[in-house]
Amino acid sequence: MLKAIKYVLKSVVIGVVSVLVFNLIGQFFNLSLPFNPLSILLIGFFRLPGFIVLLILLVI
Numbered sequence: 001m002l003k004a005i006k007y008v009l010k011s012v013v014i015g016v017v018s019v020l021v022f023n024l025i026g027q028f029f030n031l032s033l034p035f036n037p038l039s040i041l042l043i044g045f046f047r048l049p050g051f052i053v054l055l056i057l058l059v060i
Helices: 002-026 037-059
Strands: none
Touching: 002 037
8 A cells, every 4th residue: 555655756746846847948949738737647657658648738
């Protein structure tokens, strides 16, 4: 049980940091990802594939 909670918290932190860093760098290129629970969890749990999916959805 504790291992699952630790994994979820780690995934959320990774998602938050990833979105914030992308938005910080992306402001120079007029790109930004929405900062909401869905995008944070998607990036947190699926890491790079989730990030790529969000970028594709951003472009469409």
